[in-house]
Amino acid sequence: MQYRDDHRTGTRISALGLGCMRLPGYLSGHIDLRAAERVLSTAIAEGVNYFDCAYTYRGVEAAVGKLVERNGWRDRVLLATKLPHGSCRASEDFDRIFTASLERLRTDHVDYYLVHNLSTLAQWEHVRALGIEAWAARQKAAGRIGSFGFSFHGSFADFEELLDAYDWDFCQIQYNYANETYQAGTRGLKLAAARGLPVFVMEPLLGGKLAGGLPPEAQGVLRAAAPGGKEDALWSSPAAWGLRWVWDHPEVTMVLSGMGAPEQVTANCAVAERALPRTMTEREHAAVARALAVLERTNKVPCTGCGYCMPCPQGVDIPGCFSAYNASFALGRMTGMQQYLTASGALTDHPRLITQCVRCGACAKRCPQGIAVPDRLAEARRRLQPRVVEPFFGLVRRLRG
Ligand code: SF4
Ligand code: SF4
Numbered sequence: 001m002q003y004r005d006d007h008r009t010g011t012r013i014s015a016l017g018l019g020c021m022r023l024p025g026y027l028s029g030h031i032d033l034r035a036a037e038r039v040l041s042t043a044i045a046e047g048v049n050y051f052d053c054a055y056t057y058r059g060v061e062a063a064v065g066k067l068v069e070r071n072g073w074r075d076r077v078l079l080a081t082k083l084p085h086g087s088c089r090a091s092e093d094f095d096r097i098f099t100a101s102l103e104r105l106r107t108d109h110v111d112y113y114l115v116h117n118l119s120t121l122a123q124w125e126h127v128r129a130l131g132i133e134a135w136a137a138r139q140k141a142a143g144r145i146g147s148f149g150f151s152f153h154g155s156f157a158d159f160e161e162l163l164d165a166y167d168w169d170f171c172q173i174q175y176n177y178a179n180e181t182y183q184a185g186t187r188g189l190k191l192a193a194a195r196g197l198p199v200f201v202m203e204p205l206l207g208g209k210l211a212g213g214l215p216p217e218a219q220g221v222l223r224a225a226a227p228g229g230k231e232d233a234l235w236s237s238p239a240a241w242g243l244r245w246v247w248d249h250p251e252v253t254m255v256l257s258g259m260g261a262p263e264q265v266t267a268n269c270a271v272a273e274r275a276l277p278r279t280m281t282e283r284e285h286a287a288v289a290r291a292l293a294v295l296e297r298t299n300k301v302p303c304t305g306c307g308y309c310m311p312c313p314q315g316v317d318i319p320g321c322f323s324a325y326n327a328s329f330a331l332g333r334m335t336g337m338q339q340y341l342t343a344s345g346a347l348t349d350h351p352r353l354i355t356q357c358v359r360c361g362a363c364a365k366r367c368p369q370g371i372a373v374p375d376r377l378a379e380a381r382r383r384l385q386p387r388v389v390e391p392f393f394g395l396v397r398r399l400r401g
Helices: 033-046 060-071 092-105 121-129 132-141 156-165 185-194 216-224 230-236 238-247 262-274 282-298 318-330 333-344 362-366 373-384 387-400
Strands: 003-006 011-014 016-019 050-052 078-084 110-116 145-152 170-174 199-202 252-257
Touching: 003 252, 011 016, 011 252, 016 033, 016 262, 033 060, 033 262, 050 252, 060 078, 060 092, 078 092, 092 110, 092 132, 110 132, 121 132, 121 156, 132 145, 145 156, 156 185, 170 185, 185 199, 216 238, 216 282, 230 238, 230 262, 238 252, 238 262, 238 282, 252 262, 282 318, 318 333, 318 373, 333 373, 362 373
Parallel strands: 016 050, 016 252, 050 078, 078 110, 110 145, 145 170, 170 199, 199 252
Antiparallel strands: 003 011
C-alpha cells in the first residue's frame, strides 16, 4: 500500500480509503454484516487504514463499529464520521449526534470528524452561531476528535469562502477527471493544498461512471493507450485509469472509494500501490482527455448514484432511473429501457415508475450535485417511459396476476 502524510498531524494515511456507504446491502437498507466483514478484513489486510462513515449513512456506523471491535482493529484503523449540520438546531445537538456516533462506532474517539456536505458560508455561519468552533476545540482538547474538517459539494467560490472562515485541519472534496472544473475542482484542490490542508477525495470514479459505466467507445480509447497491455488488466481497467488520474496529483492525500466487494478492494489496492504522484505520462493524460470527451457527449445527468436523495416518498428509484437514462445514450436506447424496467420494477406488483413522481422537490434539496431532480426525471420519462409503452406495463402486470 502507498501511504501519504497528513502533514498537520504527521499521520500516515493509506492512499486508498474505504468509503463505507457502499458496503454490501447498504442500498437495500440492511448491511450484510458477514459480507461487510469480508470487505473490511480484505481492506485491513491490504493496508487500508482509513474507514469513512457518516451519522446519516443508515446502519454504517453501527456495522463498522461492531466489526472493528469484534476483530480488534481499532488501533489499526483511522475512523472518520460526519456531523449533519442541517440536523443541528441548538448547541446540544452537537453532543447528541456526536455521542450517538461514538456509541455506534464503539469507540471513545474518532480520528477525523467532518461537517457533512458543508457547501455554503451560510451553512457554516448557522453552526458557528450555535458555537461549533468552541465545541470542536473542546472535543479536540479532550482527545475525542483528532482532526476537524468538512466535506464539500458547492462551487469553487463557496469553497474559497469556507477555507477562509475557519482554521480547518483537513477537507474532503469531490474530484475526478470529469470534475476538474466542477465544484471545488482543480483550483480548489490546489488552493487547499497551498494552505497546508490535507485533501481527501471522494467520488474519484464519479459513482462508477468512470469505471464500468464508461461508454464502450471511451473504454476503447483507454484500452488502446493502456500502459501494461492485456497481461496487466488491473492496471489498465477504466477504474484504474480514473484512480491513477486522481493519485497523480501530489496535492491529494487520500482517495476514498466506496467498495462493496473484497475483489474490488484487492483490485483498487493493487493500483494504489503503484500510482505514485506525477507518474502518468503526457500520452496517458491525453488518452484520459479523449475518453472524457466521449463521456461528455453521452452523460446527460451528472448523478453519481450516491443515494442522498433517497428514499423518495413515492418510491421512485431516482439514481436507478438516472443511471438507465444515461445508459440509454451511452449504450443505446434499448439497453437504457431494459435497465429502467429493472430499476423501476415496472412489471412487478410494486412499480417505482418515474410517473409516480409528484414533484414534491424533497429529493432536489438533498442532492449534492445540484440536480433539478423532478425536471430531469421528466426528461428521462420521455425517453424511457414514453406514453406509448405505459399500457404495455399495465398489461404485463395484469397477466402476471
Ligand atoms: S420530487 Fe418526485 S422523485 Fe423527488 S422525492 Fe418528490 S416524488 Fe420523489
Ligand atoms: S440525484 Fe443527486 S442525490 Fe440522488 S443519487 Fe443522484 S447525485 Fe445522489
